[in-house]
Each structure stands twice: as C-alpha cells, then as structure tokens.
Amino acid sequence: MEVGPHAPSTTERGEQMRKRNSGGRRRSGSGRRYGQKAQQKVERAMHEMKRGQLKSGRSGKTVKSRKQAIAIGLSEARRAGGKVPRRKK
16 A cells, blocks of 8 residues: 555545446446336236146146245246346356
C-alpha cells in the first residue's frame, strides 16, 4: 500500500476495490430474476400439487413436495421461453 503524496484518497481507494471485487458480474439494481410467465407456471403447478393432480415427468407419480412442484413450474416456464435463470448444477 502506498503512503505519501501520491497515495490514492480513501474514496478513490474504495472505488478501486469495488471495481476489482466485482468479478466482471454486474446486476442492475432493480432487475427481476423471474418473468411473468415463470410466476404463472409455478402458480399453476402449486395449484395442481395442492389438489393432488400434479404428476412428475416420466414416472407419472403424484408430486407431494413443494420444492418439486416449484421445480416443475420453472422447468415448464423455461421450455415456454420465459425469463428464468438457468438451473444450478
């Protein structure tokens, strides 16, 4: 760290650190992660799950888990082209 007449001021140092720590990823302050279509699909999946009508993919078993119902809704929204973040691996 520099000390002396050529050292950056405290505010300049803070700006430098913010730029360095951003990692190249910047999110807008009020950007939404999920779109309207995702909300509708998840809402419909939850509605079906609560009535015992939501079935899982290939096996066709009835879904009982809230998390699984949300995952199915988001997956359908992705297929329909909605604004949904990609799956975590």
